[in-house]
Amino acid sequence: MVAMIRRAWLLLGLEAAVCFGSPALFTSEFAFPPEKIHNHSSSIVEMPGGGLFLCWYHGSGERKADDVKVQASRFEPGSRTWEPRFTLADTPNFPDTNPALLVDSHRRLWLLWPLIVANEWHTAVMKYRIYSDYQKPGPPRMEFADTLFFIPRNFESKARTVLGGMLPAASPTDREWIQMEIGKAGDKYFSRMGWMTRVHPLELASGRILVPLYSDGYNFSIVAITDDGGLTWASSEPIVGAGNVQPSLIRRKDGTIAAYMRDNGPEPKRVMESESKDEGVTWSPVVDTQIPNPGAGLEVIRLRDGLWCLVNNDTERGRHSLAVWLSEDEGATWKWKRHLELATGRKESFSYPSLIQAADGTLHVSYSHSTAQGQTIKHAHFNEEWVKEGDR
Numbered sequence: 001m002v003a004m005i006r007r008a009w010l011l012l013g014l015e016a017a018v019c020f021g022s023p024a025l026f027t028s029e030f031a032f033p034p035e036k037i038h039n040h041s042s043s044i045v046e047m048p049g050g051g052l053f054l055c056w057y058h059g060s061g062e063r064k065a066d067d068v069k070v071q072a073s074r075f076e077p078g079s080r081t082w083e084p085r086f087t088l089a090d091t092p093n094f095p096d097t098n099p100a101l102l103v104d105s106h107r108r109l110w111l112l113w114p115l116i117v118a119n120e121w122h123t124a125v126m127k128y129r130i131y132s133d134y135q136k137p138g139p140p141r142m143e144f145a146d147t148l149f150f151i152p153r154n155f156e157s158k159a160r161t162v163l164g165g166m167l168p169a170a171s172p173t174d175r176e177w178i179q180m181e182i183g184k185a186g187d188k189y190f191s192r193m194g195w196m197t198r199v200h201p202l203e204l205a206s207g208r209i210l211v212p213l214y215s216d217g218y219n220f221s222i223v224a225i226t227d228d229g230g231l232t233w234a235s236s237e238p239i240v241g242a243g244n245v246q247p248s249l250i251r252r253k254d255g256t257i258a259a260y261m262r263d264n265g266p267e268p269k270r271v272m273e274s275e276s277k278d279e280g281v282t283w284s285p286v287v288d289t290q291i292p293n294p295g296a297g298l299e300v301i302r303l304r305d306g307l308w309c310l311v312n313n314d315t316e317r318g319r320h321s322l323a324v325w326l327s328e329d330e331g332a333t334w335k336w337k338r339h340l341e342l343a344t345g346r347k348e349s350f351s352y353p354s355l356i357q358a359a360d361g362t363l364h365v366s367y368s369h370s371t372a373q374g375q376t377i378k379h380a381h382f383n384e385e386w387v388k389e390g391d392r
Contacts, residue, residue, distance in 0.1 A: 024386040025362060028340075031056075031073055031082045034374030038062065041297075042377045043101040043200065043354045044366040045109070047135050050077045050359065053109065054366055055088050056377050057097045063116045068095035070113055074137070075379070082379075086139050089129070091115055097124075100197035104209065109134040110230070112148065112211060114196040122194035122217030130230060148211070150224055150235040152191050153281070159185035159218070162240040162285070174242070174266055181218055195222060198246040199299045199354065202257070210280045212259065214245035219264050221247045223280045236276070241265070241286025244272040248299045249280070250308065252330050259283065260300045260310070260331075263293045269316040271298060273331075291325075291334070292316045297352040300331075304357065307384065310334065311353035311365055322350040322367060324387050338387045340365065340380055347372070 031042075031054055042056035052075040059068030069090035073082040088111060089096045095116040102110040109131040114124035126148035134140030163182050170178055184190050195213040202210045211224040221244055223236040239247065243265025250258050257280055261272040270288040291312065296319050298312035307326050314323040320343040326336040341350035349370040356364050362383045369378040 024383065024389050026380070026382040026386045028378060028380040029081075030369070031366070031377040031379055032085060034369070034371065034376040036374050038065075038068070039375045039377055040368045041098045041198070041352045042366040042368065043099050044356055044364055044379070045101045045103045045200070046356060046358045046364070047074075047103065047109075048107050049135070051075060051135065052364065052379075053101065053134065054082070054377065054379065055099045055101060055111065056366075056368075057095075057099060057113075059095065062097065063095050063119050063121055066093050066095060066119075068097060068116075070096050070099045070111070072139075074135075083137060088139065089113060089127070095119070098196050098198055100200055100211075102201045102203065102209070104203055104229075105207065106229075108132055108143070109140065110201065112197045112201070121196065122190070122215065124194050124196045126195055126197065126213070126224070128230065144230070146230070148224060148233055149192070150233040152222060152235050152238060154237045155191045156185045158237045159220075159240050166242065171266070184218065190217060194218075195224070198297055198352070199248045200356070202249040202251070204251070204279060206279070208279055210249055210257070212247040212249050214247065214261075216245070219243045219245060221245055221259065221261060223247070223249070223259075225280055236280050237282050239274050239283045239286060241272060241274070244274070244286045246297050250300050250302050253306075255279075258331065260289070260298060261286070262295060262297055263288075264295050267316070269293055269295065271312065289331070294318055299353050299355040301355055301357060303384070304361065305384075309355065309357070309363060309387075311340070311355050311367075313351060318346040319349040319351040320346045322353065324363075324365070324382075326384060326387050336388045336390065338390055340367070341369075342391070350378075
């Protein structure tokens, strides 16, 4: 009977955990049917009142196609389907990509995204909009919009010092890359362009907002900082390592901020980590964790009960496996793991998770879902108990 129910839900692009006598919760569904066009890099937030707001980029390709735009949809409490999607950002003749959302402590919705100027990632310019009225059907009414410009802090000296220290132990191939990056470190124009979002910003108790950014031009990361609600911006020092990009920020009990990052560098392919003890301004040397990463996006958050939750592709190669992890010791170990997706072949791709904890304590993840049927954004809703049960 359970198998029959599960098959029926799958035919609708839906899944449900049928757990008789168990507190575990799991449901999932597509935000829209799979289609033969690029849908990728979603971001999800909970709106006041419990509804969900989801966005992603949609178009003929990525940076190479000029019809790429940011689309969005809402999911209201009690609903079984996402509302009809709408355009959230569309710069005519330029690709709009990699959106990131935030609902701040003033209940304002932020949209941040990179506009690609010349069809290459290193030509990205960061844009952002702030909305106060965003819970009604259709596109929200914009309150404020601007371009996110900043002068990177101590960029050249930090990049040259860290990269230069990597040269003696580098392979001939890696040495060539390092020397190229050192050569670009002093380029004022190049260092101020090309920064992109991927995961949610982090708002601190002080009101400071940290926007994690990365550059495919340099293959490392940085943090944009605002202390006045987005009116002015500064930046951290660069977080320099061997291919550490797309940082996800999480705060420890002692106030230290950890950045967990995708590994675009040489083997071993691991989630990479750095720490800041001054609210995101300076960062420790980048190190490998023990968590596998195939060069794909991830997100980590602190739950209200103190556990950490991480969603990532838990392999060193391929995006066919997407897992949820829980840690009870702030990332020192990851005691529980369960898969959202686990395909037998590598032609299927499940990637770029966006993770939040809702007001009711449950967890929501949206992610890119690509199979032979097409591409869409999938949403999963579950609780800690479901993760702790492990794979079945």
